[in-house]
Amino acid sequence: MGISVKQLKNKTYELLAVLGKALSSPVRLELLDILSQGPRTVESLSKEVGQSIANTSQHLQVLRSARLIDAERKGVFISYSIADPQVLVLASSLRRIGELQLAEIQELTRIFLTERDLLEKVDCKTLVQRIRRAEVTLLDVRPVREYEAGHIPGALSVPLEELKRHISRLPKDREIVAYCRGSLCAMSIEAVKLLRKSGFRAVRWEESVADWVARGFSLKTGKAA
DSSP: OOOOHHHHHHHHHHHHHHHHHHTSOHHHHHHHHHHTTSOEEHHHHHHHHTOOHHHHHHHHHHHHHTTSEEEEEETTEEEEEESOHHHHHHHHHHHHHHHHHOHHHHHHHHHHHHTTTOOOOOOHHHHHHHHHTTOSEEEEOSOHHHHHHOBOTTOEEOOGGGHHHHGGGSOSSSOEEEEOSOTTOOHHHHHHHHHHHTTOOEEEOOOOHHHHHHTTOOOBOSOOO
8 A cells, every 4th residue: 555645744744853852952053064064073073162072972873763874994094084965055044034034143143243343245156256267366264174175176175273374376467266164164354454554455155075076066085286
């Protein structure tokens, strides 16, 4: 005997609710955000989210049960990673909806950027077109391992802590666009402040590699040049 339409709906909504439950924790949302930058061990993740290894492991198991992340054993360690590129799309969409619909997030973002003298708006659509046409110098200021795990094609890897050392090598005849882990990350803000102070035309792109994938574009992997 087959299943009815009602049974199909009920079961589908029940399974989708598992996803909703997995996304209902601030810690788990942060874990997804970190994992969107590349694979991590539970030890590394626990340090980044400020949780014990035991608590972090429990949150990871919830995400894994919802099939949002995968786990792979490498020697004595287990490495966690995003299960599918569509999970990046989901994470990006959730953040975008929050920024559009929740006034509290908008106000927090305004205060955050005002305090750092970086409140100007960047036309993301035009900027994406310029990035794809290689009309700007694109800097990925995240740690090298995150760049190697996945970066926007054409981006140069210049981690924030190394920017001062490499700044003289950057071209001054083109606008520089710096990006990091997204709108909740300050690395690109600090990079732009340093670049402008050194006489460069620079802007911050508040989107992340997850947002890039959500726009339908692919990432490039591999070592920095």
